[in-house]
Amino acid sequence: MTNPEAQIKDVSVDTSHGCILYIEGLTVSFDGFKALNDLNLYIDEGELRCIIGPNGAGKTTMMDVITGKTRPDKGTVFFGQNHDLSKMTEYEISHAGIGRKFQKPTVFLNHTVFENLELALKAEKNVWTSLTKSLSGEQKDLIEKDLETIGLTEQMNLRAGLLSHGQKQWLEIGMLLVQDPKLLLIDEPVAGMTHQETERTAELLASLAGKHSVVVVEHEMDFIRSIANRVTVLHEGSVLAEGKMEDVQEDPKVMEVYLGS
Amino acid sequence: MIKTISELHSFKGWLFNFLLLGLAVVLLPLLNIWLPEDSAWHVPNYMFPLIGKYLCYALVALAVDLIWGYTGILSLGHGVFFSIGGYAMGMYLMRSIGKEGVYKSDLPDFMVFLDWKELPWYWYGFDNFIFTLLVILVIPGLLAFIFGYFAFRSRIKGVYFAIITQAMTFALMLLFFRNNTGFGGNNGLTDFKRILGYSLQEPSTKMGIYIITALILFLSYVLSRYIVKSKLGRVLIAIRDAESRVMFSGYNTLHYKLAIWTLSAFLCGIAGALYVPQVGIINPSEMQPSNSIEMAIWVAVGGRGTLGGALVGAGLVNGAKSWFTVAAPDYWLYFLGGLFIVVTLFFPKGFVGIFSRSSSKNNKEVILND
Numbered sequence: 001m002t003n004p005e006a007q008i009k010d011v012s013v014d015t016s017h018g019c020i021l022y023i024e025g026l027t028v029s030f031d032g033f034k035a036l037n038d039l040n041l042y043i044d045e046g047e048l049r050c051i052i053g054p055n056g057a058g059k060t061t062m063m064d065v066i067t068g069k070t071r072p073d074k075g076t077v078f079f080g081q082n083h084d085l086s087k088m089t090e091y092e093i094s095h096a097g098i099g100r101k102f103q104k105p106t107v108f109l110n111h112t113v114f115e116n117l118e119l120a121l122k123a124e125k126n127v128w129t130s131l132t133k134s135l136s137g138e139q140k141d142l143i144e145k146d147l148e149t150i151g152l153t154e155q156m157n158l159r160a161g162l163l164s165h166g167q168k169q170w171l172e173i174g175m176l177l178v179q180d181p182k183l184l185l186i187d188e189p190v191a192g193m194t195h196q197e198t199e200r201t202a203e204l205l206a207s208l209a210g211k212h213s214v215v216v217v218e219h220e221m222d223f224i225r226s227i228a229n230r231v232t233v234l235h236e237g238s239v240l241a242e243g244k245m246e247d248v249q250e251d252p253k254v255m256e257v258y259l260g261s
Numbered sequence: 262m263i264k265t266i267s268e269l270h271s272f273k274g275w276l277f278n279f280l281l282l283g284l285a286v287v288l289l290p291l292l293n294i295w296l297p298e299d300s301a302w303h304v305p306n307y308m309f310p311l312i313g314k315y316l317c318y319a320l321v322a323l324a325v326d327l328i329w330g331y332t333g334i335l336s337l338g339h340g341v342f343f344s345i346g347g348y349a350m351g352m353y354l355m356r357s358i359g360k361e362g363v364y365k366s367d368l369p370d371f372m373v374f375l376d377w378k379e380l381p382w383y384w385y386g387f388d389n390f391i392f393t394l395l396v397i398l399v400i401p402g403l404l405a406f407i408f409g410y411f412a413f414r415s416r417i418k419g420v421y422f423a424i425i426t427q428a429m430t431f432a433l434m435l436l437f438f439r440n441n442t443g444f445g446g447n448n449g450l451t452d453f454k455r456i457l458g459y460s461l462q463e464p465s466t467k468m469g470i471y472i473i474t475a476l477i478l479f480l481s482y483v484l485s486r487y488i489v490k491s492k493l494g495r496v497l498i499a500i501r502d503a504e505s506r507v508m509f510s511g512y513n514t515l516h517y518k519l520a521i522w523t524l525s526a527f528l529c530g531i532a533g534a535l536y537v538p539q540v541g542i543i544n545p546s547e548m549q550p551s552n553s554i555e556m557a558i559w560v561a562v563g564g565r566g567t568l569g570g571a572l573v574g575a576g577l578v579n580g581a582k583s584w585f586t587v588a589a590p591d592y593w594l595y596f597l598g599g600l601f602i603v604v605t606l607f608f609p610k611g612f613v614g615i616f617s618r619s620s621s622k623n624n625k626e627v628i629l630n631d
Contacts, residue, residue: 089508106503134492
C-alpha cells in the first residue's frame with residue numbers, strides 16, 4: 001500500500017516528448033451518467049492552459065481523476081511518460097509533483113498563514129520527521145519569499161480563518177507554490193474576487209507559466225482572455241474545441257453550446 | 262531535543278505544572294504522614310485511591326483529546342482499551358492471590374466455582390509481573406492498530422467511525438459477560454490481595470500506586486504536549502479541519518491517524534491498568550457503551566484540543582458524578598446529558614474556553630472549514 005520511494009523528495013517525471021500530462025480515452029460515469037466521455041487532452045511542459053465549459057462539462061471530475069480522488073472507468077492518465085496516475089494515491093500524486101487548488105478555497109483555518117505554508121512546504125512528510133524535525137533556516141526563507149509573492153507577509157501570524165476570501169485564494173495558491181509542483185491544477189481561482197484582485201491573480205498565474213505547467217479551470221471570460229494562449233472547451237465530458245481564445249470564440253460549435261448562449 | 266522540551270511551555274507554564282505535580286506527589290502524601298489524624302489539614306488515607314482514580318480518568322481524557330480534540334476522530338469505544346489494560350492488571354492481581362482465595366485453590370475463585378480444573382492457556386504468564394506489563398503496554402495499542410488500519414484505510418470517518426467503535430465496545434462487553442470467556446463473567450475480577458508482594462490493604466501501597474499514577478499522568482501530559490506542539494500536531498489539526506487538503510499536500514494521512522489512534526489506545530490501556538488496583542475491581546460494565554460516551558463528554562466539557570481542558574473536564578465531571586451519585590443518584594444521567602447539551606450549545610470550547618476567550622479575541626478559533 002505504501003510505497004516508501006514515493007516519500008523521496010524528487011521524483012523524476014519523464015517529459016522528453018514535451019508533454020507533461022497525457023489524458024487518453026478517459027471515461028468516468030456516475031450511476032450511468034457519463035461525467036467524462038472519451039476525453040483526450042495533452043498539456044505541454046511549461047504551458048498555461050485554460051479549460052472552460054458549461055456546468056457539468058466534466059471539468060472538476062477531470063481534476064479529481066488527475067489528483068487520484070476519482071478512479072477512471074476507462075482510459076489512461078499519465079504524468080510525464082512514467083507515472084500512471086490512475087494507480088497512485090493522492091499523496092503519491094502530490095509527491096510526484098502535482099498540486100491542486102480547490103474550487104472553494106481550502107486552507108487550514110485554525111493555523112496561521114505561516115503554518116499553512118509550513119505544512120504545504122516540500123519536505124519529508126512522514127510521521128516521524130513531523131514529530132522530530134523543525135523548520136531549517138533555508139525552509140523559513142522559502143516560506144518568507146513565498147509570502148512576498150502572494151502578498152501576505154503582514155498577515156503571516158494571522159489565523160487563516162480571518163483572511164478575506166481573496167486572501168484565502170492566494171494563500172492556497174501560495175501553498176501550491178511552496179509544494180514546488182511541476183503541474184498546477186487550479187480550479188476557479190478568481191471566483192468571488194474583486195476586479196483588482198482578479199487582475200493580480202492573473203499576473204501571478206501568468207508569471208508561473210514556464211517554470212511550471214498550469215491548468216486553470218475558469219468561467220470568467222475576461223480573466224481567461226488576459227492570461228491564456230490556448231483554451232480547451234469541454235462539453236458533455238469531451239473536448240469540443242481547442243486553440244487560441246480568438247479562434248475558439250469564433251467556433252460555431254462553441255458559440256452554440258456555451259459562449260453564444 | 263532538550264531545547265524544544267523547554268519550549269513546550271512558557272516559564273510560568275512549567276512552573277505551574279511542576280507546582281501541581283509537587284502538590285500531588287509530595288505535599289499531599291506529606292500532609293498524610295506528618296499531620297495527626299485530627300488535624301484539619303490531614304489528608305485521610307482513603308483520599309489516595311480516590312484521587313488516583315480521578316488521575317486515571319484524566320489520563321483517559323488526555324488520550325481521547327489527542328484523537329478527538331486534535332485529530333477530529335470521535336471514538337466512542339475507548340472503554341475497550343481502558344478495560345483491556347484493566348483486565349490484564351486484574352489477571353495479574355488474581356494470580357497474586359495464590360491459595361488465599363475462598364476455595365484455597367491455586368485457581369482463581371471464579372474458575373473453581375465454574376468447576377474448571379485447569380488454568381486456561383490465555384491466563385498463562387499472568388503470575389509474572391513483567392509479562393503482565395508487556396501485555397498492558399502492547400495489547401491495547403495492537404488492537405487499536407489493527408482496528409484503525411482497516412477503518413482508516415477504508416476512509417471511515419465521522420459518525421460512522423464513532424458508531425463502529427460503540428459496536429466494538431458493546432460486542433466486547435457481551436463477550437466478557439459470558440462466564441465461559443474466562444474472565445469472571447459479570448462479576449469480573451476482584452478480591453485482590455497484593456501487588457508485587459505488597460498488601461493492597463496497606464495505606465502505603467495505596468499511596469505508592471497513587472504517586473506512580475500521578476507521575477505517569479505527568480509524563481503522558483508532557484509527551485502529548487510535545488506532540489501537539491510539533492509539526493505532527495499541526496498536521497493532526499489540519500487533518501481535523503481539511504483532510505483532503507492534507508492529502509493533496511503530500512501527507513499520507515492514514516499513517517498519521519493510525520499513529521495517534523494507537524498512541525491514544527496505548528495511554529488508555531495504561532490508565533486502565535493503574536485504575537484496577539486502586540478501585541479493587543474490573544468487570545465488563547467498564548465496557549458499557551455509556552462509559553465510553555462519558556469519556557468523550559469529559560473532554561467536551563473541559564474543552565477539546567487543549568490537553569489541559571481534558572484533564573480539567575475529567576476532574577469536573579467525575580467530581581460532579583461522585584457528588585450526584587450520593588446526593589441524587591436518580592438524576593445523574595439527566596444532569597450529565599444536560600451538561601453535554603449546554604456545553605455543546607453555549608461553550609463549544611468547553612470550560613477552558615470560557616477563560617481563554619477574552620485573551621485571544623483577535624485569533625478566534627474556527628472549528629469548521631466553511
